[in-house]
Amino acid sequence: MKTPGVLRYDTRSIAADYARAMFGAVACFAPPVLVDVAAVLAWILVAVGALFVAFGLRTMLRHLTVYELSPEGMKATGPLGVTVSWEDLTAINLAYFQTRPRRKIIARSPGGWMELTLREGRKAVKIDSSLEGFDDVVGEAARVARERGLTLNPVTLANLAAMGFVHTSQDGEEVLS
Amino acid sequence: MIAFTVHRLIIMVPTLIGISLITFIIIQLPPGDFLSTMIAECEAQGESGCMEQIGIYRQEFGLDRPVWQQYVIWVADLVQGDMGISFEYNKPVAEVIGESLWLTIIVSGATIIFTWAVAFPIGVYSATHQYSWGDHGLTFLGFLGLATPNFLLALVLLFLGNVWFGTSIGGLMDPVYLDQPWTWGKLLSILEHLWIPVVVIGTSGTAGMIRRLRANLLDELHRQYVVTAKAKGLHPARVLVRYPLRMALNPFIADIGNLLPQVISGAVIVSVVLSLPTTGPILLRALQTQDMYLAGSFLMCLALLTVLGVLVSDLLLALLDPRIRLGASGSR
Numbered sequence: 001m002k003t004p005g006v007l008r009y010d011t012r013s014i015a016a017d018y019a020r021a022m023f024g025a026v027a028c029f030a031p032p033v034l035v036d037v038a039a040v041l042a043w044i045l046v047a048v049g050a051l052f053v054a055f056g057l058r059t060m061l062r063h064l065t066v067y068e069l070s071p072e073g074m075k076a077t078g079p080l081g082v083t084v085s086w087e088d089l090t091a092i093n094l095a096y097f098q099t100r101p102r103r104k105i106i107a108r109s110p111g112g113w114m115e116l117t118l119r120e121g122r123k124a125v126k127i128d129s130s131l132e133g134f135d136d137v138v139g140e141a142a143r144v145a146r147e148r149g150l151t152l153n154p155v156t157l158a159n160l161a162a163m164g165f166v167h168t169s170q171d172g173e174e175v176l177s
Numbered sequence: 178m179i180a181f182t183v184h185r186l187i188i189m190v191p192t193l194i195g196i197s198l199i200t201f202i203i204i205q206l207p208p209g210d211f212l213s214t215m216i217a218e219c220e221a222q223g224e225s226g227c228m229e230q231i232g233i234y235r236q237e238f239g240l241d242r243p244v245w246q247q248y249v250i251w252v253a254d255l256v257q258g259d260m261g262i263s264f265e266y267n268k269p270v271a272e273v274i275g276e277s278l279w280l281t282i283i284v285s286g287a288t289i290i291f292t293w294a295v296a297f298p299i300g301v302y303s304a305t306h307q308y309s310w311g312d313h314g315l316t317f318l319g320f321l322g323l324a325t326p327n328f329l330l331a332l333v334l335l336f337l338g339n340v341w342f343g344t345s346i347g348g349l350m351d352p353v354y355l356d357q358p359w360t361w362g363k364l365l366s367i368l369e370h371l372w373i374p375v376v377v378i379g380t381s382g383t384a385g386m387i388r389r390l391r392a393n394l395l396d397e398l399h400r401q402y403v404v405t406a407k408a409k410g411l412h413p414a415r416v417l418v419r420y421p422l423r424m425a426l427n428p429f430i431a432d433i434g435n436l437l438p439q440v441i442s443g444a445v446i447v448s449v450v451l452s453l454p455t456t457g458p459i460l461l462r463a464l465q466t467q468d469m470y471l472a473g474s475f476l477m478c479l480a481l482l483t484v485l486g487v488l489v490s491d492l493l494l495a496l497l498d499p500r501i502r503l504g505a506s507g508s509r
Contacts, residue, residue, distance in 0.1 A: 020187055021183070023187065024183060031256060035257060037257055038257060041257075041258050051182065051186070052183060052186075054179060058179060096499055097184075097495055099188055112501070114501075115499075153420070155499060158501065159499075
């Protein structure tokens with residue numbers, strides 16, 4: 001693997017998430033406060049506004065968290081610090097989320113992002129593709145999964161293949177690179 | 178998931194603004210409006226009282242102001258839960274829709290349950306027994322269902338329902354229960370009449386759903402992981418349920434985006450043919466008479482439900498199958 005590194009979320013993506021949280025919270029809380037909105041609608045807006053506030057808090061936590069990729073494992077240092085060691089890794093899950101139509105989608109384009117979950121029993125580190133060095137973490141996770149013979153679900157396999165971490169063997173079987 | 182939900186919610190804002198704008202333009206496009214018709218009728222009859230009423234409407238709803246101001250007033254009222262007044266019925270829009278909305282929800286709910294309950298087992302059977310006699314027979318029935326117009330099926334079933342079961346033709350309940358409060362008798366009468374509109378409205382959707390489920394499941398069943406699981410000796414039913422079926426559920430979930438607006442749209446043509454007291458005929462009448470607030474609120478509700486339905490189906494799809502689908506080559 002590459003040299004151990006300290007990884008942080010890209011400043012632009014953090015700023016964009018703060019802006020989204022702010023915009024959503026203002027758009028949801030302003031109407032019930034400023035005008036006479038129907039009770040049902042007000043409750044819906046407050047509930048959705050709470051979601052944006054939760055998203056803002058999550059963004060703040062990510063802003064304050066520093067990740068460390070090392071030969072021993074993945075360590076998150078910050079308010080919700082946790083360490084997952086490669087030796088005890090029990091599962092990896094790679095999901096892809098997109099908010100744009102499926103035309104000409106390329107992995108990690110602005111219309112979508114990958115989310116990697118590394119599990120060690122009940123502990124988990126969850127990162128997404130706006131983290132600098134995300135590819136290295138995924139590559140390392142794929143290597144560990146191959147060496148430890150972890151069973152990966154078809155969704156994770158498909159996403160790993162899209163990132164180029166799966167190749168087809170001579171007998172036609174898909175294997176982790 | 179929270180990030181995905183937030184992204185999708187933010188996308189909804191410009192979408193809804195755009196839809197409200199288009200809806201308003203559509204209801205403003207035809208020359209004249211409901212009030213112009215009222216004025217013409219008043220002048221023809223030489224009445225003065227109704228001209229005062231028209232004046233009140235013009236002032237109250239800002240109909241004498243520029244179009245953009247009318248749009249702002251309409252949207253501001255909608256945000257506050259006020260859908261305006263129906264000029265034709267001379268009642269608030271919410272009151273006009275009233276009971277018909279509940280009846281529409283009953284019919285649509287039953288139709289959705291019927292569609293899923295029939296399509297799911299047939300789709301799974303057709304895929305797991307590909308090219309068997311059963312598959313061919315069900316495929317034939319599916320194409321028949323897709324090809325038959327709903328209103329034609331409605332007419333046939335109306336006739337057969339009356340001849341074989343003695344069910345009164347048309348309507349959603351016996352005439353004695355019309356405009357009566359809700360009772361067990363009324364509910365039972367609705368249930369007795371419900372099967373005809375449910376079968377009529379649900380048939381084409383069921384047939385389409387069977388085709389999509391079959392195709393999706395066949396795709397999954399031919400994948401390598403299924404072959405591997407079978408080779409390892411897993412029971413076929415377990416192999417089927419574990420992943421292929423989960424993945425094949427995608428069309429059901431994606432369909433939620435279409436189902437929600439259908440719940441209140443009330444299958445207009447079938448409702449007219451079957452004389453159903455649902456919201457469909459009311460919408461049709463509102464569009465014909467240019468009852469702008471009734472038609473506009475209806476269209477806006479349909480659009481909102483479509484957007485919400487797509488949001489729900491996107492969220493469920495992201496939960497169920499968050500895999501990348503490359504239109505171009507993947508990048509590392």
